Amino acid sequence: MNIGDVARQSGVPPKTIRYYEDIGLIRPNRSENGYRAFTENHVHKLAFLGRARALGFTIEDCRTLLSLYEDENRESMQVKAVAEEHLRQIEEKIEKLQSMRTTLTDLVEKCAGDHRPDCPILADLSPVQLSE
Amino acid sequence: MNIGDVARQSGVPPKTIRYYEDIGLIRPNRSENGYRAFTENHVHKLAFLGRARALGFTIEDCRTLLSLYEDENRESMQVKAVAEEHLRQIEEKIEKLQSMRTTLTDLVEKCAGDHRPDCPILADLSPVQLSE
DNA sequence: ATTGACCCTCCAGTAACTGGAAGCCTCATA
DNA sequence: TATGAGGCTTCCAGTTACTGGAGGGTCAAT
Known part of the structure; x- marks a missing residue:
């Protein structure tokens, strides 16, 4: 999936998604043409982030929450x-x-x-x- | 008056006072030694700014309010x-x-x-x- | 071949300071 | 008179969480 699709599905703008990659919140692979390649899981994570941000959590909080979200032993x-x-x-x-x-x-x-x-x-x- | 005195009297930190000069909110003269030279009027203005900022006005609002404050024909x-x-x-x-x-x-x-x-x-x- | 919609990176700007480095100035004390 | 503390100077960088824009590849369809 390209960034535009993910943006539509998650509600997070492309610019913001790129920014989240910059700061290490998500790590999409790359296609051969250099485009970011996203999965369903990335869509979920981005929607998660969008919702957390809407509740006012800071990016650092989001980082923590996301790692807890992924940690089965939390x-x-x-x-x-x-x-x-x-x-x-x-x-x-x-x-x-x-x-x-x-x-x-x-x-x-x-x-x-x-x-x-x-x-x-x-x-x-x-x-x-x-x-x- | 030096910046330290003005800071104490107005409640606005020296760093912030310098910043306010940078963005043109106040215009102190300079002494021969290069130090900023403030007057009572500067103290008043800075206290005004401090209070306006405490009420949440933006710097641009402060600029407007300060000019109205000084305008007898407001x-x-x-x-x-x-x-x-x-x-x-x-x-x-x-x-x-x-x-x-x-x-x-x-x-x-x-x-x-x-x-x-x-x-x-x-x-x-x-x-x-x-x-x- | 071209067009339009994507995608990419990199740079700058936002708001309002704040911290720190490097270096004068001044005054009081030894 | 030297020295040390404290105050003053400028300049640069960092903070938060993006957002806009320039300049330039990619792709699918006409």
């Missing part, structure tokens, strides 16, 4: 540990963003949004009283 | 527009992360996390039934 606690750590980081990000949202919502509400220069948003960002 | 609607657009993007990110969290929380709960290989997390990521 222990589910290993997988769970990766997922839990990732979940923690997602929750951290959510909290940070929510705090930003709270502040911004407040500022946006307070700003008249008219033709006058006075602006609570700038006032909040500014460490000193705006001159004039 | 209209608050210009500031508000930038903030509202940023707010929208933050809300998008939050939603995306919350959806990831929902899925991950569910998967983590379902995973035994023991010494056996069976794992609902991998099963979810995998497009096919795990063999054996």
